[in-house]
Amino acid sequence: MFNASNTKKSRTSRRSKAAVVAALGLGMVAAPFALAAPAQAAGTNYACSVTPLRPAFAGFNSSGVKLVDYQIQVRCNADRYINITQQRWEEDDWPNPDDHLGTTNFSRHLNQYSGTVTIHNVRTLVDGEIGNEELYQKVSFQEGSNGVWSPYTGWYTSGVTSMSN
Template sequence: MRTNTLSKPKRARIISVLAVSLGLAGAGLALGTPAQASTLYSCTVTPLKPIFSHFNTSGVKVLDYRITASCTSSRSLYIQQQRWEDDSWPNGDDYLGGTDFSRYLSAGTSTTIHNYRTLVDGELGYEEVYQKVRFKVGSGGVWSGYTGWQNSAVLSISN
């Protein structure tokens, strides 16, 4: 019968390699998670979780799709927002609409953009809504490219 012939130092090295490998694999998964904010050329834009705002005159729920933006240097921002309804597999998410915003922020300032939209009744039960934003930064007539899309958290709300 064969017994374990690995010395203690050799086993320790193997365990260390496995731990590092598993740690790197976990880091890759964490890096694949969408970020909540994006920063580019001293400006940060964050899509916030939609919130219930009020009922309109027809009794339909109105949501506020909020976006915060701040810049440490004076910059112009061009922000693209898309609103979505989250659906589980095999159905794809439903596109609810998009809006573009232009803002100028002085150095060290921030703002919250409010976009009020009626709740779309697209299915039985609850609606799961979120937003995606991306932006580009301008200064002195020169504009950056767009950031990647950033997702907000999902709001689950009855229709």
């Protein structure tokens, strides 16, 4: 004998199982990509990619203070103007907030023959705590062509470099 309530329950149960299987499958596919995200991720807007590199030791100034090079790699595959905002930071353990060391803005014109350009921003090492300084940078950028500008991207963060004072 045909029972409409069992048929409805059976269809609902199959849909629920299918939804669970689909969600689990999507999770298994997405999980490796979430875990594999690099510390120095490139931000890509329309025709340009910007990568904040891990800060690097850059020698000493004439007073003997260590220098740090905050490098940014930029690549555009078409004739573009680019504006970059760079923030330099010193990482602190919880519950202390990270220390903002400064902000610099860069404007560049890159044409399709430029390839990858590295912007160097060499700064003195700030001695803000006992022990090593843990340095990193964040960048946000916009690109323009023929007077039309994209909005600024979100922030892209470099890896952290530990440097003794």
